[in-house]
Amino acid sequence: MPLLVMKFGGTSVATLDRIRRAAKRVGREVANGYDVIVIVSAMSGKTNELVGWVNETSPFYDAREYDAVVSSGENVTAGLMALTLQEMDVNARSWQGWQVPLLTNSAHASARIESIPTDNLNSRFASGMRVAVVAGFQGISPEGRITTLGRGGSDTTAVAFAAAFGAERCDIYTDVDGVYTTDPRISHKARKLDRIAFEEMLELASLGAKVLQTRSVELAMRYNVRLRVLSSFEDNGADAGTLVCPEEDIVESNVVSGIAYSRDEAKMTLISVADRPGIAAAIFGPLAEAGVNVDMIVQNISEEGRTDMTFSCPVDQVRHAEKALEASRDRGDVNFADLVADTDVCKISVVGIGMRSHAGVAAKMFECLSSEGINIKVITTSEIKISVLVHRKYLELAVQALHDAFGLDKAA
Amino acid sequence: MPLLVMKFGGTSVATLDRIRRAAKRVGREVANGYDVIVIVSAMSGKTNELVGWVNETSPFYDAREYDAVVSSGENVTAGLMALTLQEMDVNARSWQGWQVPLLTNSAHASARIESIPTDNLNSRFASGMRVAVVAGFQGISPEGRITTLGRGGSDTTAVAFAAAFGAERCDIYTDVDGVYTTDPRISHKARKLDRIAFEEMLELASLGAKVLQTRSVELAMRYNVRLRVLSSFEDNGADAGTLVCPEEDIVESNVVSGIAYSRDEAKMTLISVADRPGIAAAIFGPLAEAGVNVDMIVQNISEEGRTDMTFSCPVDQVRHAEKALEASRDRGDVNFADLVADTDVCKISVVGIGMRSHAGVAAKMFECLSSEGINIKVITTSEIKISVLVHRKYLELAVQALHDAFGLDKAA
Numbered sequence: 001m002p003l004l005v006m007k008f009g010g011t012s013v014a015t016l017d018r019i020r021r022a023a024k025r026v027g028r029e030v031a032n033g034y035d036v037i038v039i040v041s042a043m044s045g046k047t048n049e050l051v052g053w054v055n056e057t058s059p060f061y062d063a064r065e066y067d068a069v070v071s072s073g074e075n076v077t078a079g080l081m082a083l084t085l086q087e088m089d090v091n092a093r094s095w096q097g098w099q100v101p102l103l104t105n106s107a108h109a110s111a112r113i114e115s116i117p118t119d120n121l122n123s124r125f126a127s128g129m130r131v132a133v134v135a136g137f138q139g140i141s142p143e144g145r146i147t148t149l150g151r152g153g154s155d156t157t158a159v160a161f162a163a164a165f166g167a168e169r170c171d172i173y174t175d176v177d178g179v180y181t182t183d184p185r186i187s188h189k190a191r192k193l194d195r196i197a198f199e200e201m202l203e204l205a206s207l208g209a210k211v212l213q214t215r216s217v218e219l220a221m222r223y224n225v226r227l228r229v230l231s232s233f234e235d236n237g238a239d240a241g242t243l244v245c246p247e248e249d250i251v252e253s254n255v256v257s258g259i260a261y262s263r264d265e266a267k268m269t270l271i272s273v274a275d276r277p278g279i280a281a282a283i284f285g286p287l288a289e290a291g292v293n294v295d296m297i298v299q300n301i302s303e304e305g306r307t308d309m310t311f312s313c314p315v316d317q318v319r320h321a322e323k324a325l326e327a328s329r330d331r332g333d334v335n336f337a338d339l340v341a342d343t344d345v346c347k348i349s350v351v352g353i354g355m356r357s358h359a360g361v362a363a364k365m366f367e368c369l370s371s372e373g374i375n376i377k378v379i380t381t382s383e384i385k386i387s388v389l390v391h392r393k394y395l396e397l398a399v400q401a402l403h404d405a406f407g408l409d410k411a412a
Numbered sequence: 413m414p415l416l417v418m419k420f421g422g423t424s425v426a427t428l429d430r431i432r433r434a435a436k437r438v439g440r441e442v443a444n445g446y447d448v449i450v451i452v453s454a455m456s457g458k459t460n461e462l463v464g465w466v467n468e469t470s471p472f473y474d475a476r477e478y479d480a481v482v483s484s485g486e487n488v489t490a491g492l493m494a495l496t497l498q499e500m501d502v503n504a505r506s507w508q509g510w511q512v513p514l515l516t517n518s519a520h521a522s523a524r525i526e527s528i529p530t531d532n533l534n535s536r537f538a539s540g541m542r543v544a545v546v547a548g549f550q551g552i553s554p555e556g557r558i559t560t561l562g563r564g565g566s567d568t569t570a571v572a573f574a575a576a577f578g579a580e581r582c583d584i585y586t587d588v589d590g591v592y593t594t595d596p597r598i599s600h601k602a603r604k605l606d607r608i609a610f611e612e613m614l615e616l617a618s619l620g621a622k623v624l625q626t627r628s629v630e631l632a633m634r635y636n637v638r639l640r641v642l643s644s645f646e647d648n649g650a651d652a653g654t655l656v657c658p659e660e661d662i663v664e665s666n667v668v669s670g671i672a673y674s675r676d677e678a679k680m681t682l683i684s685v686a687d688r689p690g691i692a693a694a695i696f697g698p699l700a701e702a703g704v705n706v707d708m709i710v711q712n713i714s715e716e717g718r719t720d721m722t723f724s725c726p727v728d729q730v731r732h733a734e735k736a737l738e739a740s741r742d743r744g745d746v747n748f749a750d751l752v753a754d755t756d757v758c759k760i761s762v763v764g765i766g767m768r769s770h771a772g773v774a775a776k777m778f779e780c781l782s783s784e785g786i787n788i789k790v791i792t793t794s795e796i797k798i799s800v801l802v803h804r805k806y807l808e809l810a811v812q813a814l815h816d817a818f819g820l821d822k823a824a
Contacts, residue, residue, distance in 0.1 A: 016468055050488065056428055058495040065498070068506050069491035072484040076462065079481035083470040086477070094480050098510070099556060144511060 001125070004034045005170040007136065007158035010044030012173050012232035013077045016084075022173065022232060023084040030090055030130050037121070037165060039136040039158040040081055042073025063108030067138070067148045071097070074135035074154070082133045092131040093124065097138035097146065102157065104139035104147045111139060111147035113156070116164040134161065152213030159216045163223035170220070170227050171241075172212060177231035178242035179204065179211055181408035182259040187400045189409040193257060194239065197247040200257045203351040203385045212244070220244065247353055255354030255361060256406040259399050262347040265295070266315040267377055267389050270325070272337035273309050275302040282333050283309060283325070290324035292317045295347070296380045296387065309336075310378055312389060315343050345377060346395045349387040350402060362386050368405040374398055413537070416446045417582040419548065419570035422456030424585050424644035425489050428496075434585065434644060435496040442502055442542050449533070449577060451548040451570040452493055454485025475520030479550070479560045483509070486547035486566070494545045504543040505536065509550035509558065514569065516551035516559045523551060523559035525568070528576040546573065564625030571628045575635035582632070582639050583653075584624060589643035590654035591616065591623055593820040594671040599812045601821040605669060606651065609659040612669045615763040615797045629656065659765055667766030667773060668818040671811050674759040677707070678727040679789055679801050682737070684749035685721050687714040694745050695721060695737070702736035704729045707759070708792045708799065721748075722790055724801055727755050757789060758807045761799040762814060774798050780817040786810055 006029065008022045022038075029036050041047075050070045054061050078094040085092035100120060104111035121132050136154030141147045149156055155172060162170035177192060179201065184190040196204070198221035205214045211229055220227045226249075230241025243249075273279060280299075287294055296312040313321055318341050328334040355361045365386055369376060374397065378389040390398055403409065418441065420434045434450075441448050453459075462482045466473050490506040497504035512532060516523035533544050548566030553559045561568055567584060574582035589604060591613065596602040608616075610633035617626045623641055632639045638661075642653025655661075685691060692711070699706055708724040725733055730753050740746040767773045777798055781788060786809065790801040802810055815821065 016465060019469070053428060053488075053492055054495060057431070057492050058499045061495055062498055065491045065495045065506055068494075068508070069488050072487045075484045075487075076465075076481050079477045080465055080469050082480075083466060083473055083477045086474055087470045094477055096480070096558075146508075 001033065001035045003037065003125075003165055003167045004029050005037045005039065005158050005162040005165070005167045007039040007154060007170065007172045008041065008081075008232060009154065009172075009174045010041040010047070011175045013040055013042075013081065014044040016080065018232070019077070019080055019084050023081060023088060023090075025173070025232075026085060026131055027088050027090055034168075035125050035129075036131045037161050037167070038081060038131055038133045039154055039161060040074060040077040040133060041136050041154045042077055046073035046076070064145050067108050067146050071135070071138040071146050071148050074137050078133045078135040082131075085131055085133070090131055091129050092133055093129055094133045094135070095121070096135050098140040100134060102134075102139035102160070104141055104149070106141040106143060106145075106147070108141070108145070108147055110150035111141065113139060113149070113160045116160060118164055121165070152215070155213040155216035156219060159219045159223070159225050159227065162225045162227075163219065167225070170225050172227060172229045173232040174211065174229060175231065175233065176211060176229070177234055177240070178229055179244070179258070181257065182399055182403050183261070186261070186396050187259075187403045189400075189403055191409055191411070193242050194411075195243045195245055195250050195253070196257055197250055197353045198244060199247065199384055200351050200353055201244045203349065203382075204258050204260050217244065221246075250353075253354060254352065254406065254408065255358045256350050256352035256408065257354075258351050259402045259406070259408065260349045260351060261395055261399055263392065263395060264315040265312050265345050265347045265389060266318045267310060267312050267342040267345045268318065268321055269340045269342075270309040270334075270336040270338075271340060272306045274335050275305055275307040279334070280309075282328065284311075286324045286328050286333070287313075287321055290320045292321045292324065296378055296389065298378050298380065312345070312347065312378065318343060342377070344392050345389045346392045347387055347389055348395070348398045348402065349385050350406065351385045353384050355384050355386075364405060365402060368401050369398060372397055372401050413445065413447045415449065415537075415577055415579045416441050417449045417451065417570050417574040417577070417579045418585065419451040419566060419583065420453065420585045420644060421566065421587070422453040422459070423587045425452055425493065426456040428492065430644070431489070431492055431496050435493060435500060435502075437585070437644075438497060438543055439500050439502055446580075447537050447541075448543045449573050449579070450493060450543055450545045451566055451573060452486060452489040452545060453548050453566045454489055458485035458488070476557050479520050479558050483547070483550040483558050483560050486549050490545045490547040494543075497543055497545070502543055503541050504545055505541055506545045506547070507533070508547050510552040512546060514546075514551035514572070516553055516561070518553040518555060518557075518559070520553070520557070520559055522562035523553065525551060525561070525572045528572060530576055533577070564627070567625040567628035568631060571631045571635070571637050571639065574637045575631065579637070582637050584639060584641045585644040586623065586641060587643065587645065588623055588641070589646055589652070590641055591656070591670070593669065594811055594815050595673070598673070598808050599671075599815045601812075601815055603821055603823070605654050606823075607655045607657055607662050607665070608669055609662055609765045610656060611659065611796055612763050612765055613656045615761065615794075616670050616672050624656070632656065633658075662765075665766060666764065666818065666820065667770045668762050668764035668820065669766075670763050671814045671818075671820065672761045672763060673807060673811055675804065675807060676727040677724050677757050677759045677801060678730045679722060679724050679754040679757045680730065680733055681752045681754075682721040682746075682748040682750075683752060684718045686747050687717055687719040691746070692721075694740065696723075698736045698740050698745075699725075699733055702732045704733045704736065708790055708801065710790050710792065724757070724759065724790065730755060754789070756804045757801045758804045759799055759801055760807070760810045760814065761797050762818065763797045765796050767796050767798075776817060777814060780813050781810060784809055784813050
């Protein structure tokens, strides 16, 4: 029988009533002739409660025990979902990570999936089980201890099951009805995309369109899993949500697919750094060690052996960055005249696989911002993305103007 | 190293603060040179919440899924307790039932323990672990599914571990400080017993002194596990609580150890039943099938081939009993003139292993009740117990009078 993976996030299973609604969706797919693997998160709020208890008990907790405690929320939902399906006369059974088993490495609290042997579930499917409800976010280490995959790990669980079992599709039910051309709270013209390429989704996800966990998209891309994001709170037709899929499955598309943004950025500039080989490593090594997530990096041209080095990072990490860089200077590893932090910036990105074949996207973007009187502070580009830092007060204006300029309110 | 089993019930681990207090007790025993197996219940209220969800989801639930859901509460406490001990620099690790493993049969929701292989934990103890925190109440079936042992199963888990690992003692921490000669709410002269024999404890437990689950006492008796009941909410000296132990460990004792009672009893009499072989089976078989817990049974002498048959059962089962008996009459299986239910009775029992060697206990009991003007409705006796049914209004008076008559306020 063809197989579907369906994943329900915390808000989609927050109450018994919502679990029932989710179960009805599963029942419909079973009636359509699918065997289904359902991946469930914990009821929303539960994981936070458990994490809170762990933190209060032991600030520097043993991650093995963290995992043992925190994984329990998903087990509850899995059992309740299986019971709900049974009440609907669907042959269903719950599975905890160790029962499947979902094998991971031993990196507790952020374990990576090693493999998912399929024999166990497949023999149950063969003998009449129609739905396996699997507790998301968890697995078992080679030592036989429970592991968790880190936040958002249920999306990753779903994609991994879809890959291992060769599912026809992996449907991610969440509280939004798909991926939008931009944040609808910022532009009312934002339009839901029917399809988006994996690469685009990766750029959008990491840029703040927090619909899917980045790791799950990477995994889907690697194993060519067709991923659909759709709402648990609406009636979905066959074309509901957004399909995240290989580039070649997208026949028609705009050159640009979406405008992403990140509000709380900071721009830091090291003035007059000695421009010598190894200087970048000397600067960014200690920053990485200090836990600073450096995003954009721009090095200006060198004059008389000295240069300015600019980078961006989340605004709440500025202090850490300053401390790390000053410590480097004190040790004599890096020499700079001054360190200037601009904490009033945001990042705006234009994303689209169409850029690969269409020139002039960057020019159009800069022209649009210029015509609105928005000064660009930093620019970086990749194959399918152009990002700029601008003053934070321009965030909404920039997003709206770019959305219009690239005609994103209209389908291709 | 010598080994202790320490069990903490739901109220003893109800909050992070109480878990810390429990952990301190464990730490003290580790400092005393013991390896410790700690058995924990779910935080109080948690199991009820989970059971409530299951019942609401599926009134006739699949017990396999019930077990998967309901067992999660203990897992949370086990992890938190291990973390708390680690914070105190005690080498501790949590274990879920399937990890130990605690092997049970497949009778989900009321599974029986088959065995507890000791290799796994013992090899950890050998390599430095000092405390194994085990989630109580749960095990794993031959099919690899999670099982639970039924309500109060954590006591049974504790005793089973003590038996399997040859523990020096099994300490049950609860919200009372031991076993009393009677209910202190009824007689202010009630006195805590330092020691009580297994057999006595069984009679007292099943009669309503709800300190220890009956199954756990039976198991302790079978494997000769020294069981100590004591309070988590008091500082306990070496002689704290009550030791439940083999009869031969009790050197001095009163003839009678305690006065138990059961408030909500009903007395039912079948008037003029045909006294023929098989009549008892014909009456009590259908009652058992109807889920009626018949306790005392008395058959009066037969006159002209007919007799009166009296039995007691919980007062809230009277309706069920009546229905079952009338159905039997309608089917022609049992013939009786009338069925009289007296729903205003209670049961008072005098319990003590000393009765085996001392005559006159029954006479003293009847005399005492008679001198208080209390009419006895039904009497049954066993080797170490005499029970009577009396009008419910005499419950407090009877308990207090008997407690005085047998001198239970004074130690032997």
